[in-house]
Amino acid sequence: MHFVDFVSGFSLLTKLFAWIFLYLFHTSDPPLVILGRAFSKTETLGLHILSSIVVVFLINVRSVLSSTLMVGIAIFCIHGAFRAPRIDSLTSRKMLLRPTSTASLRNHVVT
Secondary structure, three states: OOEEEEHHHHHHHHHHHHHHHHOOOOOOOOEEEEEOEEEOOOHHHHHHHHHHHHHHHHHHHHHHHHHHHHHHHHHHHHHHHHHOOOOOOOEEEHHHHHHHOHHHHHHHHOO
């Protein structure tokens, strides 16, 4: 992964945490105060939207998304390769005791 991709991913994660912190965990707090200036909820929302647009357009989102997708697929494949399948003993016994299709047909034929 290139340094630019790392910075881009860090920028996206920073924006995500900013949205989560200021809106999902938001209670009825007083207005946001930065450098002695109080921002209303509308101004805070506008600043978030504007900074999100700037972050998305200034970074190379395509390379970040493709590299994270490849890492996710690799983790998924490695997990699937090393995971031992769970065999339910009750289900496997039912499958073993189930009659074959021809045997079940012979049992249902009326003579």
